[in-house]
Amino acid sequence: MVIHDGGASSSSYDYSSDSSVLQQISTRDHTTLKDAPLKDAPSNDAPSNEDESDNNNLNNTEQSRKTISDTRKFLKEHGTVAFLENYLPTTATSSDLLNLIINLGFLPKNLPSFDDEKIIGLIKLLHAAMKKVRLMRSRIHDFYNIDHVLSKVKLANKILVITGAGISTSLGIPDFRSSKGFYSKLESLGLSDPQEVFDLELFHTDPSIFYSIAFMILPPENIHSPLHSFIKLLQSKQKLLRNYTQNIDNLESYAGIHPDKLIQCHGSFAFATCVTCQYKVKGEKIFPAIRNKEIAYCPKCNSTRLKLLKNDEVSYLPESYGVMKPDITFFGEALPRKFHDSIKKDLLDCDLIISIGTSLKVSPVADIIERVPPKIPQVLINRDPIDHCNFDVSLLGYCDDVASHLCQKLGPKWNIPHPKYSSILGPDGSNLRVDVVDINEGVFKIVNKTTEAEQEAETAKLEAENAKREESLIHNENGVADEVVEID
Numbered sequence: 001m002v003i004h005d006g007g008a009s010s011s012s013y014d015y016s017s018d019s020s021v022l023q024q025i026s027t028r029d030h031t032t033l034k035d036a037p038l039k040d041a042p043s044n045d046a047p048s049n050e051d052e053s054d055n056n057n058l059n060n061t062e063q064s065r066k067t068i069s070d071t072r073k074f075l076k077e078h079g080t081v082a083f084l085e086n087y088l089p090t091t092a093t094s095s096d097l098l099n100l101i102i103n104l105g106f107l108p109k110n111l112p113s114f115d116d117e118k119i120i121g122l123i124k125l126l127h128a129a130m131k132k133v134r135l136m137r138s139r140i141h142d143f144y145n146i147d148h149v150l151s152k153v154k155l156a157n158k159i160l161v162i163t164g165a166g167i168s169t170s171l172g173i174p175d176f177r178s179s180k181g182f183y184s185k186l187e188s189l190g191l192s193d194p195q196e197v198f199d200l201e202l203f204h205t206d207p208s209i210f211y212s213i214a215f216m217i218l219p220p221e222n223i224h225s226p227l228h229s230f231i232k233l234l235q236s237k238q239k240l241l242r243n244y245t246q247n248i249d250n251l252e253s254y255a256g257i258h259p260d261k262l263i264q265c266h267g268s269f270a271f272a273t274c275v276t277c278q279y280k281v282k283g284e285k286i287f288p289a290i291r292n293k294e295i296a297y298c299p300k301c302n303s304t305r306l307k308l309l310k311n312d313e314v315s316y317l318p319e320s321y322g323v324m325k326p327d328i329t330f331f332g333e334a335l336p337r338k339f340h341d342s343i344k345k346d347l348l349d350c351d352l353i354i355s356i357g358t359s360l361k362v363s364p365v366a367d368i369i370e371r372v373p374p375k376i377p378q379v380l381i382n383r384d385p386i387d388h389c390n391f392d393v394s395l396l397g398y399c400d401d402v403a404s405h406l407c408q409k410l411g412p413k414w415n416i417p418h419p420k421y422s423s424i425l426g427p428d429g430s431n432l433r434v435d436v437v438d439i440n441e442g443v444f445k446i447v448n449k450t451t452e453a454e455q456e457a458e459t460a461k462l463e464a465e466n467a468k469r470e471e472s473l474i475h476n477e478n479g480v481a482d483e484v485v486e487i488d
């Protein structure tokens with residue numbers, strides 16, 4: 001194989017040979033693809049970065065998913081030498097290398113515009129991408145459909161459940177990172193990085209910033225979703241080894257999940273601690289202050305704080321003196337000790353992994369599934385597929401719907417103890433439908449017919465309104481319409 005890029009090969013750009021300079025392509029995330037430096041990488045297989053209709057985007061997404069899957073499969077089955085012989089032309093250009101990296105499901109980060117040094121970097125990046133793919137978990141050959149999931153749930157008694165924001169969205173709690181989520185709202189407040197709100201140092205310097213916006217993420221009290229109840233059901237049936245949640249809303253506790261069975265990996269609003277004397281109170285105690293956008297002060301430290309404030313001889317009193325901080329894990333803060341104490345043992349102990357409502361992008365929770373023994377089946381329940389993991393079975397759809405479908409199939413002893421369960425199943429129990437998305441990859445979609453009909457009606461309504469608006473504009477242009485055009 002000869003690789004040329006039509007120039008000399010002096011290199012000053014620092015390409016690391018490890019995979020830290022690679023990012024996983026999310027084939028669902030068109031923003032990532034549009035922002036990525038793909039302009040000089042023409043390929044029939046690679047995802048396009050040009051503006052296209054939604055349909056084309058969808059087709060491209062499916063196409064790129066399949067390309068990535070096929071390319072990875074070939075590499076894992078045939079090894080590096082056969083892979084390079086098969087996928088690269090005898091005289092490979094840097095375009096060929098970049099396309100192959102993309103077809104393995106990665107995008108180089110901060111790639112400079114094409115020049116002489118690029119080809120060496122690309123060779124290293126391709127090497128890193130191939131290494132990462134070869135280390136990826138292989139799916140279990142006899143665990144690939146919903147029946148396999150049901151049988152395993154019946155047999156298992158140490159299920160490790162990983163949860164994320166998706167299990168609370170049905171209650172109207174927004175995902176932090178989604179387009180309508182918390183961080184996007186903060187951008188309007190002028191913070192250069194919305195995550196600064198959770199910066200420990202900033203909290204100590206000026207706790208008022210956190211307290212001015214914390215009301216936006218204050219969890220509702222005493223409610224939980226059918227999915228939370230599904231986890232409680234696993235607990236009641238002695239099948240739950242542990243629920244590792246990335247959520248800070250503490251809704252698991254309202255569902256009745258026992259503290260021993262729950263690891264709130266990023267802390268939660270369950271308690272708040274004084275930053276000065278470590279006095280701890282139940283989270284609900286500081287909720288009124290949060291709702292009023294006022295700083296919550298420690299009852300033990302407050303009189304001292306006020307005295308010190310009055311005392312002119314005290315030249316410096318930290319802004320955070322005697323301030324209560326919710327026990328959510330801030331950036332710059334270690335994960336709760338409970339997480340580290342449990343995870344090592346649980347990784348070796350569990351007999352089934354179910355990951356629910358999380359895109360598994362934030363370490364170290366995201367790393368859990370990579371660290372369990374390869375023989376342990378892994379099931380995904382999520383609205384969208386996750387390309388950077390290799391789940392045995394992926395059940396796509398709304399988490400509440402998917403869990404309800406599984407429990408319906410498991411039988412009447414598995415009724416989810418939640419008031420919404422029966423309405424999700426429908427009066428005659430036929431409200432949920434299973435669509436096969438990709439039988440080879442074990443991907444299924446659980447469709448709620450009621451939700452689907454509502455969404456279709458909503459789309460039809462919007463289309464009709466648009467058509468009406470266009471028609472009225474045309475009429476207006478032709479001078480035959482009313483003088484006043486309604487503008488929404």
Ligand SMILES: [Zn+2]
Nearest residue numbers: 274277298301
């Ligand atoms: Zn205190």
